[in-house]
Amino acid sequence: MIPDERPPIEVLRQASPAAAEEFQRLRAAVEDGVLDSPTIELVLVAVLAATRQDASMAVHARRALALGVSPEALRHAIVSTLAAGTLFNDAVGALRAIDCLAPTVTTPAQA
Numbered sequence: 725m726i727p728d729e730r731p732p733i734e735v736l737r738q739a740s741p742a743a744a745e746e747f748q749r750l751r752a753a754v755e756d757g758v759l760d761s762p763t764i765e766l767v768l769v770a771v772l773a774a775t776r777q778d779a780s781m782a783v784h785a786r787r788a789l790a791l792g793v794s795p796e797a798l799r800h801a802i803v804s805t806l807a808a809g810t811l812f813n814d815a816v817g818a819l820r821a822i823d824c825l826a827p828t829v830t831t832p833a834q835a
Contacts, residue, residue: 732780762791766801774805 728735737744755764765788772781785798 728779731783733783762788762793765791766793766797769798770801770805773802 733744733747736747755761759767765784768784769781769788772778772784788798789795
């Protein structure tokens with residue numbers, strides 16, 4: 725691959741401004757949930773590291789650090805993915821499993 729230091733979103737923006745805008749809208753939509761921004765960035769770093777998305781992983785690692793996530797936490801997130809090779813269908817399968825399992829588990833708040 726040809727080395728390119730630009731953030732991935734800038735590469736996409738150059739190729740297709742409309743696609744870049746829609747990608748950023750999607751990102752904003754998925755950030756509106758129960759996880760805080762540092763946790764979302766940790767998840768993204770782990771998944772991007774596991775799937776060898778180095779440029780994107782670096783972008784999100786920087787964001788995480790800027791949000792106060794420690795380097796040790798980032799390392800732990802990455803090391804935690806050693807046995808994973810997350811693909812889209814694997815992620816969808818995991819989401820389906822959570823949807824099925826969550827209603828069956830009693831949380832401390834419900835006890």
